[in-house]
Amino acid sequence: MENREIEPLESSMVHGVSRRTFLQYCATLASLMALPSSAGVAFSKALSSVSRPPVIWLSFQDCGGCTESLIRSNVPTLEDLLFNSLSLEYHQAFQISAGIATEAARKDVVQKNWGKYLLIVDGSIPMKEEGVYSTTAGVSHYDLLMEMAKGAAAVIAMGTCAVSGGLSRAYPNPTGATAISRLIKDKPVINLPGCPPIPVVMTGVLIYYLTFGAFPELDALGRPKAFYGETVHDRCYRRPFYEQGKFAKSFDDEGARQGWCLFELGCKGHITHNACSTKKWNGAVSFPIESGHGCLGCSEPGFLDTGSFYRALSLPEKPIGHAVNALMAGAMVGGSMFMTNRGFKMVAAHTHLPSCVADLEKESGG
Amino acid sequence: MSEFQWLSWIRGVGLQSAVAIFCMGIVWRTMEIYTLGRKLDIAEPRRISGASGWHTIYRRFLAPLGMIHLDPVTYIGGYVFHLGLLIVFFLSEPHIHLIRELIGLSWPALPPSMIDIVTIVTLITMIVVLVDRVRKPLKRFLSGFGDYVLWVITFLPVLSGYLTVHHLLLPYTILLALHMISVEVLLIVFPFTKLFHAVTVWPSRWFNGNTNARKGVPV
Numbered sequence: 001m002e003n004r005e006i007e008p009l010e011s012s013m014v015h016g017v018s019r020r021t022f023l024q025y026c027a028t029l030a031s032l033m034a035l036p037s038s039a040g041v042a043f044s045k046a047l048s049s050v051s052r053p054p055v056i057w058l059s060f061q062d063c064g065g066c067t068e069s070l071i072r073s074n075v076p077t078l079e080d081l082l083f084n085s086l087s088l089e090y091h092q093a094f095q096i097s098a099g100i101a102t103e104a105a106r107k108d109v110v111q112k113n114w115g116k117y118l119l120i121v122d123g124s125i126p127m128k129e130e131g132v133y134s135t136t137a138g139v140s141h142y143d144l145l146m147e148m149a150k151g152a153a154a155v156i157a158m159g160t161c162a163v164s165g166g167l168s169r170a171y172p173n174p175t176g177a178t179a180i181s182r183l184i185k186d187k188p189v190i191n192l193p194g195c196p197p198i199p200v201v202m203t204g205v206l207i208y209y210l211t212f213g214a215f216p217e218l219d220a221l222g223r224p225k226a227f228y229g230e231t232v233h234d235r236c237y238r239r240p241f242y243e244q245g246k247f248a249k250s251f252d253d254e255g256a257r258q259g260w261c262l263f264e265l266g267c268k269g270h271i272t273h274n275a276c277s278t279k280k281w282n283g284a285v286s287f288p289i290e291s292g293h294g295c296l297g298c299s300e301p302g303f304l305d306t307g308s309f310y311r312a313l314s315l316p317e318k319p320i321g322h323a324v325n326a327l328m329a330g331a332m333v334g335g336s337m338f339m340t341n342r343g344f345k346m347v348a349a350h351t352h353l354p355s356c357v358a359d360l361e362k363e364s365g366g
Numbered sequence: 367m368s369e370f371q372w373l374s375w376i377r378g379v380g381l382q383s384a385v386a387i388f389c390m391g392i393v394w395r396t397m398e399i400y401t402l403g404r405k406l407d408i409a410e411p412r413r414i415s416g417a418s419g420w421h422t423i424y425r426r427f428l429a430p431l432g433m434i435h436l437d438p439v440t441y442i443g444g445y446v447f448h449l450g451l452l453i454v455f456f457l458s459e460p461h462i463h464l465i466r467e468l469i470g471l472s473w474p475a476l477p478p479s480m481i482d483i484v485t486i487v488t489l490i491t492m493i494v495v496l497v498d499r500v501r502k503p504l505k506r507f508l509s510g511f512g513d514y515v516l517w518v519i520t521f522l523p524v525l526s527g528y529l530t531v532h533h534l535l536l537p538y539t540i541l542l543a544l545h546m547i548s549v550e551v552l553l554i555v556f557p558f559t560k561l562f563h564a565v566t567v568w569p570s571r572w573f574n575g576n577t578n579a580r581k582g583v584p585v
Contacts, residue, residue, distance in 0.1 A: 164368075221368060231538060245459055245478035264463055271370060271539040300370040307378065313542060314460040315467050316385075317378040323389050323468075330390035334397025341402055 029204055032279065033216060033226035046211035052087040053210060054109060054117040056148060059092045060141045061134040061168045061177055062123030066159035067093050069196035070203075086206065089117070092136060103137045110151050118209065119152035121145065121180050124161045124168050128176030145183060154188045154215065157181060158202065163193040163222075164301035171305050179301075181222055190215045191222040195298035198279050201227045221301070223273065232269035232295045235277040238262065256292065266310035267294030274299040369539040376546045384550035391557025396565065412582030421585050422575025423568055440505075443495040450488025454481060454524060460531075478531070485528045492521050516559055522548040 027040035059067065088094075089109040095102040109117065123141075126133035131140030149155055157180040160166035168177035181189045192201055205224055208216050216224040233239060241247070241261040248255035248262055256262075263270070269277070272295050276287040289295055294310075297303040307317030429441040455461055459475040466472035476484075496517055499505045526545035529535055536544075556562065575585060 233538070234533075243478070245475070247459065271373060271542065297370070301368045302371045302374060306370070306374040312460070312463060313377070314464055315377075316381045317374065318382070320382060320385050320468065322382065322386055326386040326389035327393050329386075330393030331397065333390065333394040334401070337394065337398040338401035341398070 029200075029207060032200065032275075033204055033208065033224075035226075039211070042211045043207055046207065053153075054089045054113045055086045055120060056089055056106065056109065056117050056152075057091040057120045057122075058141075058144065058148060060121065060123030060145070060162070061126050061175065062159060062161040063167065064093060064122075065196040066122040066161075067091075069194075069199055070158075086118075086210070089113075100137060106148075110148065114151040116153055117151065118154055118156065118206075119148055120156045120158055121162045122158040124165045124177035124179060125183060126168070126175035127178045128174070133175040142183070145180070149184050149187055152187055154190070154209070155180065155184055156205065157189060157191045157222075159197055160193045160195045160298055160301075160303070163191040166195060167304060169302075188215060189222060190218065190224065193221075193223060193228075193299040193301075194274060195296075195303075197299075198227070198275055198281065200279050201275060219273075223299075227275040227279070228273040228299065230273065230275075232272045232274055232277050232289070233267075236269055236289055237277070238289060251292065262289060262292075262294040263314075264312045265294050266308065266312055268297030268300075268303070268306075268309075268313065269295040270313060272297040272300055272303075369537065369543065373539050373543040373546075376543050376550070380550050381546060384553040388553040388556060391554075392565065395557045395562060399566065400569075407577075407580065411580040413579060413584060416579060416584065418579035418584045419572035419574075419576035422578070423571045425575075425585060426571050439494060439498040443491050443498070447488050447491040447495060450484050450491065451520070451524070453484045454488060454527070457481065482528070482531075485524060489521070489524055489528070492517070492524075512559065516555070516561060519548070519552050519555060520561070523552055 023040070023044060026043040027037065029043055030037060030039035033039070057067075090102065090106045092102070095105075098105075123134075125131065125142050125145055127142060131142040134141045136144055157163045161168060161177070162180045164179045165173070165177045168175055169179075181191060190205065192205060194201070201224075204227065205216065208224075216226050219225050219228060221228075233242070236242075238259060238261045241259070242263060246255060246258075246260040247264040248258075248260045249264060250256065251265065256265075261267070267289065269289060276295065277289065280287045280290070296309050297306065311317065434441045453476070456465075457473075457476040458481045459478070462472050462475050475481075496514075499509055499513075523545060526541060526548050530538065530541040530545045533541070535541070552561075556564075578585065
């Protein structure tokens, strides 16, 4: 049989997707990532390729929401991506029922694909007490990460927990939760923050890597600029109301019903770099602001330690409760200064020597 | 530390500390100044002071006759930028929101476009006043390094506020952080520098008017 490359059309037909839908998807993805139209063709070829890069997915200290989010990816679907384009060799959540046998499979995959596999990590690494707070098969997640990262081609930190510590790193950070990029220094690490990340962001980056063998352009925090280059506010459909100074004052007032800006209700869209307002969620149906709730800033590091979700950015993070104490302290200092000055005046009065005309005449030599 | 975390510190610990120093400084300096006292005037008053104190406050609020023509930059510029600062601070929506948060009082805000115009006029006027200060030998002679520093400290919150609202030049996170930190610097230095004139100017004028009247020079 002739060994030839499968054409995109054939591949898509095999997967039950029409040629038009398949090419539309590739072109849309290229557009979403601000790539030239030729990238769409490259994507379609890469997705049709028989070569399926091995992927190992490690879940550490997290809630599992990132995996849930990826499952919600509509184009391509998770199963399409993972079973037709990638080769998911290990995923704790999907293989949990296999027990200890999965660990043997993992080691086998690492050995066979040394230096080639893509390591996807969700969740942070607990560093306190030698990592005892989070383990798999008796191995601390720190040890597991370092072992797996050695043979990886690249590492993808998926979700805010992996990118910056997320929920588990929130004050007082009892487990010493640490971001992946702080631990792995000798491999390329790409950060896809979000709680969870937008499904199309995850799949978009994976397909880009499949196609070009490298990550897209990153910002200073290691995030792909194509998805994290702008803030949620930049492309928010409520932005015109912000420009007009029209703000909802409560979640059920007339302004909220009219779709006015949610800035005063604590929306963090101004300072949150993510693609929610353009890529949206649930098959691009909506996103939190469109549903009437302000952005929480979940893709920014430390977002859980920045005060209430419902306090406007123009306000202090927490109510200023010590103003009265400061006033009292000021009164005490002022009182002390009064007493000190009074003391100086009394000393001056006691040491004052009266002078008479004769003294003045003496001084002037008269 | 990322921009987000930097902003978080400025909105949190930074702002709390600045407000505390401001409150403490205001009470401290007010008490210190007004408890210094004056020597008891045992002379019989030439006349009853009446409303001379209040009248002096009003009269010195106005420009002396002919001075507007003689030195328009000082007088008109002074009125414009002081009024501009008051309008921008007290009548813009985010500031009213902050005041409502702090003391529970609020009032209607001016439309953002009006605030924009006032802000730009204030900024331009402040620059003109500064240039005039540098160009005129007498003003230059009377100005010390601290005066120029205070000009910068007053100017930056207005400029950064305008840039923040309009998302100009830098990312919003950095702009908001710069705006807040410039305000924090202003709050911290306010009670301990010439900016404290905002508090002392009215009692001082009243005192001078009242004393002059006692000495026989009512106004």
